[in-house]
Amino acid sequence: MNIESFIEHEKIKGELYNLCKFNRLPTGILLLGPEGCGNLKLGIKFLKKLLKIDILAHPDIHFIFPLPNPSSKLTDYFYKKWHNFLVNQPYGSFLDWKQKIHSENKDCKIYLEQVEDAFKMINFKSYELSHKVVIFWMLEHLNLNAGNKLLNVLDSPPKRVLFLFIGENEKLILPTLKSRLLIIKLKLISKKMIEKYLILKFNLSKKQAQNIVSVSECNLNTVFKILTNQNETNHLNINFIFWMRMLFNLKHKIDALLIWCSQINDWNRDKKKSFLLFSLEIFRIAHRYKYEKNYINPFFNYQNFNWKQFCRYINTKKVSLINHLISDVIKGIDRYYFFLFNFLDLSFNLNQILFNQIN
Structure with a gap:
């Protein structure tokens, strides 16, 4: 039994997979949902199916995520931290990421320099995949200059390039940006689903599972923190x-x-x-x-x-x-x-x- 059997949003997963099947991919997709809903995890699984690959460490895939300052180029240090975060904390929060890069007290943003680096990458011919993919995590932390640059690209998008956006707070995302994206909204997984998963996967009693779900308030990030x-x-x-x-x-x-x-x-x-x-x-x-x-x-x-x-x-x-x-x-x-x-x-x-x- 694997976790996807229980915590994936089956209806939404079907909608994403139909986009692949019928070749109706938009330029930009925003998976929007509260912390712990599994939007990043779901987005990764969707991309793996779309691109027919098992891993996302690939020259045709570019991740963009908040950093402490604009001079923080995407060095090996940050990429190693990010890929470790993806593997070990796929339901992790923005605060978890800041702690991982030792920037708890800093204002981390997605900067213009990061967006420009990504656009340089997508202008090259695809290495081997059907699409070039740029994944923005925590879209609400995009700074204004980066947002304006992104809007220009979305107005005249390159061919066979997919932008996947992951966000939590819709109010903090630029309305002009949202208007150019296919928005798919996710909710937290139900209590019964998580309880069932905990009982079957971890051999917990019903009471133990209920306590974990209640403490976590159905936030999968908190659930797995409690378990680990x-x-x-x-x-x-x-x-x-x-x-x-x-x-x-x-x-x-x-x-x-x-x-x-x-x-x-x-x-x-x-x-x-x-x-x-x-x-x-x-x-x-x-x-x-x-x-x-x-x-x-x-x-x-x-x-x-x-x-x-x-x-x-x-x-x-x-x-x-x-x-x-x-x-x-x-x-x-x-x-x-x-x-x-x-x-x-x-x-x-x-x-x-x-x-x-x-x-």
Whole structure:
């Protein structure tokens, strides 16, 4: 059994394949859908069928993707990163890509220089394929100069050249560009489809599959992150439980809290942020669970943690305060403030908010 049996959009896949079969290919196709819907994966599969090839590392195929600055020529470094991303994170997000190229804090765009390089390539005779193909990933991050250049080419397109665009946010894509493309809109895969796939492929129980789908909200990028980071998730779960237990009985656990906070302080910056973001998500889930008893329990495998009892300490006002406090600590990490003091202060504040009757 393979994943395509479940998560591909069968109706849309049929529409794309009919374009191949009846030779009705437009110059430009935009696969538009939210993060985790599988539009890049579907586009790649379509191209492989159209071009009758198994891999996309080919001289007749040119990828364009956001980069940190216009002087970032498409060197071997970026291409290696990109092809690794395609293989290992075909449902990956824009943020995942920025992290992969170590540009989390930079404004990555598709620049005019990249578009011009692609157009030089398509002016040469095809190496062996029926079409030259240019694939734009994250079309909404096309800068204005690059967009104007692209419009000119689409108005007088070269023969036997296909432009495939992948995008998520329709509002950020130039209307003049959209008007020149065949737009195919995708939605997130249904809960039942993903649950069925997880149960059959990974031998999960129905409850485990439901929890993963609920946490991910049907975002395939998140689904596969959960599956591939089970050890990390377990590590975060255990530390969160340990933290809450210390805060519940803080009067007698201050020494243990100081030792544990010192251990957290030794983590690298990304790990600290991951733990705090994870904790924020747990508080959000607990708040929703309080009012919707059939909602997910992220600690269903931890029999020594009373999730229902924990949720009784959560309410809207508390979650709002907690969100503000944790967000401030995360900002402090980015600004290299002294984490240990900030985290200790956060712990004492959470103790007051959660367990000392702040309503």
